[in-house]
Amino acid sequence: MEDARLSIGQVARLAGVTPKTLRHYDRIGVLRPADVDPVTGYRWYRPEQVEQVRLVRRLRALELPLEEVRRLLSLLEPRESGDDGAAFRSALAEHRRRIDARVTRLRGILHTIDHLLTDSEGSIMADAVAVGMLDAETHRRLGAELFNDTWRLMELEDRSPADDVLMIHQAHASAYHWLQVGTAQNVARSHWLCSRVYCVVGRGEPALFHARLVLSTCQDHGIGDWDLAFAHEALARAYAVAGDPDEARRHTEQARLASADITTDEDRELLLSDLETIPHVG
Template sequence: MTDDERQLAVDLFNGVWGLLERDDRTVEDDDRMIHMAHASRYHWGEVGEAVNRSRGEWQCSRVYAVLGRGEPALHHALRGLAICREHDIADWDLAFAFEALARAYGVRGETDKARENKERALAVAIADDEDRELLLKDLATVPA
């Protein structure tokens, strides 16, 4: 069951990305996206490691931010950062935890906190240049 559950977590996570990238999402698609993100995070909690849980929280935060729902976006961003800190997760996962915080604060209209967390994200050492470019690209879309 563990392999099946792991695959389900992956498929749900990837399915959320498919919905996030669509410009023509319906209200039903948005609901599905929320439920899929939470389901993926749940399954990672059962079969994954701390880094998978942190990424799941990040994805939940992103979904809520895209939908303009600042409070749950902030909640999940804070959870993702807490998991990173609790398990000494660094590199791009830590940078994206700060990116999620910046985005959530931006959605909430808290521009000072959004800028502060963008700066924190930029200060994180990221070993891979492509990962750093992904971070810079995402940070450029943070409302601040």
């Protein structure tokens, strides 16, 4: 029985952590040692606990707080209900949804910054509201504002069904304004937003409709770089939502190939990281 025990130093080396980390896990109840010597206070662990420590490391790498890690580990303990890890997977899926909302929020910030950097007429900063027939500046301002507010709705972690409806309408309203005065690039990005919104609400057919328009707009106007890569990303995501994993994987690969032509490393990394969020695509 003594041979089956591992010291805290052995477990730390095998799991890739420090003894101090293991002591901390013990103090806060994340991972208790199998035995503690009542005289020396030495902590002893079972060999199978090495894998538990590695799992804690993996969960922490997912930006889960230790309190949540402790809860997730408790969900893996044997239960009479025999849920076979369903509760654990459900908790991870909920965390994934929160991370996805955070990513959406950050992409919305990037989009706003891009507008501020590239809009020479300063329509984002305009405070005046046009009266009567909309002029080009007002179309651009409303298109940008509706685009950004659609992102705001997508990033909500507790989005309601009513929010989903508003999000869809705002995406289309933004597209309408850009269709009036925008460049082909603006039009492509508007259809991309509509496709992403429909993916978020699980509507495969309209997501595909708009994703195809992104690609055709890029092809018809010779648009490459970021927009072409994200056209294939939109198609991959829409096909995944529509239940066609083969086409989803094909367009994921097309997006990766197109990423080679993205001019900046930061934008390329953004595209590649976004591809990792497409469900059911390996």
